[in-house]
Structures are given as structure tokens and as C-alpha cells.
Amino acid sequence: MDKLSKLKKKSNNKKGQASKKVSKNRTNINKEKRIASKNKHHESYGFDMETETVIQMTNKNRIKKEVQQKKKMDIKEKKRIKRNKRLKVFLSIFLFVALIGGSIIFALTSPIFNIKEIAVVNNEIISSETIVSLSELKPDENIFKFNKNDVLNKIKENPYIESVEIERKLPNNIEINVKERIPKFSIDYMEKYVYINNQGYLLEISEESKGLPIIYGATMEEELNLGKRLSNEDLDKLEDVIKIMSSSTENGLEGRITSIDITDKNDYIIYIEEQKKKIHLGDVSNLSNKMLYVLAIMEQETGKEGEIFVNGDINNKFQPYFKEKT
DSSP states (O other): OOOHHHHHHHHHHHHHHHHHHHHHHHHHHHHHHHHHHHHHHHHHHHHHHHHHHHHHHHHHHHHHHHHHHHHHOOOOOOHHHHHHHHHHHHHHHHHHHHHHHHHHHHHOOOOGOOOOOEEESSSSSSOOOHHHHHTTTTOOOOOSSHHHHHHHHHHHTTTTTEEEEEEEEEEEEEEEEEEOOOOOOEEEEETTEEOOOOTOBBBEESSSSSSSEEEEOOOOOOOTTTTTTTOOHHHHHHHHHHHHHHHHTTTTTTTTEEEEEOOTTTEEEEEEEEEEEEEEEEESSTHHHHHHHHHHHHHHHHTTEEEEESSSGGGGGOOEEEEEEE
């Protein structure tokens, strides 16, 4: 091998070594860059995690504050709404009271509502003038100034008044609607007569019986309280009297009985003046059959004064009979 070839070979060896060295250096540099990049990445990640944690805590605090603030705002809003509602209610009540108060004042002071007419309806026994006088209502007085219950009680002081209603017919008329007790019997009392209705209310004391059937034998007190009722004993007997009158009507004796003696509950005595006959009925059992016998005997004994006896047990061989007055 010549000298020139050796030099070339030596030169090439040096170039190869240099190239390897550069390549190695490049590899080392790249490796260092990767390590540095990796370290940098780790450092960046650690910083980001810490920052994220801080951000999340900050957000939580902010959200908590916002929630608390919203609750406070909601509470304030609710209180405001309640205040407004109370205020509206108060204003409504105030306006209502003011309106009512104004209306009352107007109604009590305006001459438009002064009474012009007082009408009484459904009265036949007691005169309208008497009822108006009892009411103590007067024309030209305010229609709203009297108490209805007071007026009702005053009118009902009359024994004939069973019930009464009062109606204000605006603007200035009053209607008094009454229901009267109707006298059905007169009770013999100290040479006078006390009228009573079917419920036993004492209605009036009179010198005349007014053609009503007269009841004898009632246990009347010396001092009568008109508007009150008979004693319980007499009320029981009055029920029997009503049965007797009802049976007489059903059997053709309507309006012919002039008096009834109730002294003995077991022997009621009726008197028919046109026939001059006294009839002993006994108690109120079997009334219909008794009345038929009375009618038959009256027809048979027409024109004769005397007594008819049907006060036995007709269903048990008792025979009604007539006893002529001698």
C-alpha cells in the first residue's frame, strides 16, 4: 500500500469517528431535550393540578356565597310580598269599612228612608190599628232604627197573635204579617167566658160566648193570665174534647153541640140545645159508634127533652137508652 492510500484511509477513519461522535452528541442532546421536556411537563402538570384545586375551591366559595345571597334575596322578596299583601288586605278592609260606615250613616240620616206607610196583612180578629199601636212604629221615623225582635215581642203580647213577621220594603214602607190564634171554645168562668183555641191558649175574657161551644168543669185559676195555656190536666181533657167535636162532625152533628162538661174524664157530657138533650158519652173510646146511636135516638125521640146514655161498653151488651125529663 502506498503512502497516499494510507493517508486517505486514515482520513476516512477520522471522518467516521467524527461522524459517530457528532451522531452520539446529537443523540445525547435529543435525550437531554426529551428529559427536559418531560420534566417540564411534570412541572407544568403539578402546577395545573394545584391551580385547578384552588379554582374549584374558589368556585365553591363563590357558589356558596351566591346561594346564600339568593336565599337572603328570596327571604326579602317573600317578606316584601307578604307586606304588600297585608297592605292590600288592610286597604281593602279599610275601604270596605268606610263604604259600609258611609252607607249606614246615609241610611240612618237620609229622609228617603223615613217610614211612610205601615201595612198589616192576614189579620181578621185584631185590627190593623191595634197591631200598629202594639208595634210602637211611627211614620216619619227612620226605617232602620228599630229592632225587629223588640217589635215582634211587643206585637206578640196580644194573646191572639201566634206569630208575626216584619219586612222592610225599601225605601220607606213596612209590612207586618201576622198569624192569629182562632178561638174554638169558650170556658165558663165566673159568669163570664174565656175564649181558647185548640192549643188551649187563653185569648180573651168576654161577657158573651159568641156562639162557641162552652166548656164546663175546667180548673181555672182565679187570676187569669191571658196568653198562657190551660193547666196540664185541662189540656189533656181538651184533646178529648177535640176528638169528640171531630167525631160529631164526621157523623152529622157538626155545629149542633152547644156545650161540653169535662168535670169527669170518664163521663163527658155534651148538650144539644136545639133538641133539649143532654148526652152522656162516657170516655172517648168507640166514639163513632156512640155518635151513631146518639143520632138514632135523637131522631126517634124528636121533640122530647131528656138525657141520652151511651156511656157504657157498647161492644159488651150495653144498650144505649133515652131518659125523658119529667
